[in-house]
Amino acid sequence: MKEILNKKSEDYARKCLDKTLDLGLSFKLNSDVKQKVFDKSMLDKMIEVPVNGIELNKLLAKFEKEVIPYCSNFSSSNFMGFPDAGNSVAGISGAILADFLQQNLINSSFCAPIATYMEIAVITWFRELLGYKIKPIKSIWDVGGIITYGGTGSNVTAMLLARENYHSDTMTKGVFNPNKCKVIIPKGIGHYSIRSSLMWIGCGDNVIEVETENFKYNLKTLEKTLVENKGEVMCVVCYAGDSRTMTIDNFKEVHDLVKKIDKNIWLHADACHGFSLAFSKKLKNKISGIELFDSISTDPHKVLEIPYCVSALLIKDPQKFKLITSTSDLIMQEDFAWGQITPFIGSKSWVSLKIWFMMKNIGVKKIGEIIERRHKMALWLKDEIVKSKEFILLNDVSINSVVFMYVGDKEKIDNTKIDELNEMNLKIYNYLLNEGKYYLHKFTIPDNLGVIKKDAILVPLRYMSGNDNISKKNIKNMLNHVIDVSKKI
Numbered sequence: 001m002k003e004i005l006n007k008k009s010e011d012y013a014r015k016c017l018d019k020t021l022d023l024g025l026s027f028k029l030n031s032d033v034k035q036k037v038f039d040k041s042m043l044d045k046m047i048e049v050p051v052n053g054i055e056l057n058k059l060l061a062k063f064e065k066e067v068i069p070y071c072s073n074f075s076s077s078n079f080m081g082f083p084d085a086g087n088s089v090a091g092i093s094g095a096i097l098a099d100f101l102q103q104n105l106i107n108s109s110f111c112a113p114i115a116t117y118m119e120i121a122v123i124t125w126f127r128e129l130l131g132y133k134i135k136p137i138k139s140i141w142d143v144g145g146i147i148t149y150g151g152t153g154s155n156v157t158a159m160l161l162a163r164e165n166y167h168s169d170t171m172t173k174g175v176f177n178p179n180k181c182k183v184i185i186p187k188g189i190g191h192y193s194i195r196s197s198l199m200w201i202g203c204g205d206n207v208i209e210v211e212t213e214n215f216k217y218n219l220k221t222l223e224k225t226l227v228e229n230k231g232e233v234m235c236v237v238c239y240a241g242d243s244r245t246m247t248i249d250n251f252k253e254v255h256d257l258v259k260k261i262d263k264n265i266w267l268h269a270d271a272c273h274g275f276s277l278a279f280s281k282k283l284k285n286k287i288s289g290i291e292l293f294d295s296i297s298t299d300p301h302k303v304l305e306i307p308y309c310v311s312a313l314l315i316k317d318p319q320k321f322k323l324i325t326s327t328s329d330l331i332m333q334e335d336f337a338w339g340q341i342t343p344f345i346g347s348k349s350w351v352s353l354k355i356w357f358m359m360k361n362i363g364v365k366k367i368g369e370i371i372e373r374r375h376k377m378a379l380w381l382k383d384e385i386v387k388s389k390e391f392i393l394l395n396d397v398s399i400n401s402v403v404f405m406y407v408g409d410k411e412k413i414d415n416t417k418i419d420e421l422n423e424m425n426l427k428i429y430n431y432l433l434n435e436g437k438y439y440l441h442k443f444t445i446p447d448n449l450g451v452i453k454k455d456a457i458l459v460p461l462r463y464m465s466g467n468d469n470i471s472k473k474n475i476k477n478m479l480n481h482v483i484d485v486s487k488k489i
């Protein structure tokens with residue numbers, strides 16, 4: 001049976017896998033964001049159960065024609081709105097090899113004898129770069145981090161740690177009073193995964209949003225909120241690069257304030273984006289103080305040239321994972337079985353291998369230079385926007401995100417007509433999405449800097465330079481294209 005890999009099917013498998021690689025590379029190297037726009041009415045045909053199989057070569061040819069043209073190409077130099085293109089060649093090699101090698105990191109001795117230790121190495125590299133202390137590692141309890149399948153997985157595990165840390169025994173007895181499981185996040189820019197996490201882990205919708213100034217906590221309001229809710233706040237979340245503006249909060253100040261009021265509050269840094277700065281000697285100081293936080297979420301698939309999906313949750317005191325462990329005789333009670341400290345995950349593929357390959361291949365120094373280039377490109381666009389007649393800038397560029405709006409003529413903005421401006425930018429976004437030539441992101445955001453009207457809710461466009469194929473010329477062309485589109489609508 002040639003469909004199943006064995007010695008007899010080797011030649012056939014090699015041919016098909018060569019073709020697979022070829023398709024993947026040709027796709028990534030195509031300049032279009034999307035070649036065709038998918039029509040949802042095609043779903044009816046797609047959901048027919050495939051009773052009789054199709055020979056793989058034919059299936060690949062069909063896939064090339066009928067699926068790939070509809071995929072979004074993050075590698076296109078016109079894709080400017082969302083995280084990383086995942087273009088590390090070594091990272092892609094690691095991703096492919098992980099699927100070939102089929103290790104399961106739930107246990108070490110028989111499922112993942114070397115993979116377990118290579119994953120520990122990756123986590124330890126991250127811990128060291130972010131400034132956490134590294135102690136001798138004699139078991140899984142000394143590592144101080146876990147690999148999850150995404151920033152959301154890391155954030156929910158951090159919330160679980162915060163809950164158990166603040167109210168011991170919720171693991172066995174459950175949550176008695178969700179109102180004492182409050183979590184503070186910055187208003188208007190927090191990632192939804194924190195609120196969702198609280199609901200998933202039985203703490204209810206107990207997020208408190210605190211006012212920000214320039215998208216960072218207003219420390220006075222934070223203090224007042226902490227005092228008013230004393231004994232009921234289990235965690236404060238701070239961003240090193242929030243999803244919208246990529247602003248970095250004042251970690252040291254927030255740490256000192258929170259721990260002065262209640263030292264049991266868990267401090268969580270969502271650094272899914274901003275941890276990348278730790279690779280650059282020049283930019284690292286922007287996240288200083290992050291090492292004081294109890295936990296840090298990182299998302300290599302957003303910022304390190306790594307294909308989806310992989311995240312790492314790091315914690316300051318490795319032993320704290322004991323708070324949330326739950327084991328079974330099906331997980332080996334051995335010193336290095338990851339399954340003992342990875343809530344929500346059973347079988348675990350070797351997703352950290354792509355990080356291992358990328359870091360070994362590019363090295364910290366050069367990765368730092370890549371991160372610096374992304375930052376510089378964003379600063380360059382910021383200057384173009386400030387110089388322009390047609391666009392306004394809505395954030396200070398801290399990492400690689402530029403939040404802007406098309407306003408026609410910025411000398412003539414009418415702040416009583418914000419709905420019209422929002423609608424215009426939404427139309428531009430939808431036009432670009434349907435056209436498939438460029439991609440810029442969009443969301444809602446408070447006008448924290450008071451560019452149009454203080455704290456009015458705006459619907460801007462967002463450039464994000466997590467794509468290293470982008471040049472200044474591409475960016476300039478994008479701005480001109482947006483102006484052209486605005487004239488058409």
Ligand SMILES: Cc1ncc(COP(=O)(O)O)c(C=O)c1O
Nearest residue numbers: 150151152153191242243270272
């Ligand atoms: C700041 C931040 N945290 C967490 C997440 C969730 O990450 P993931 O999509 O990998 O689950 C995101 C995703 O955009 C994010 O921007």
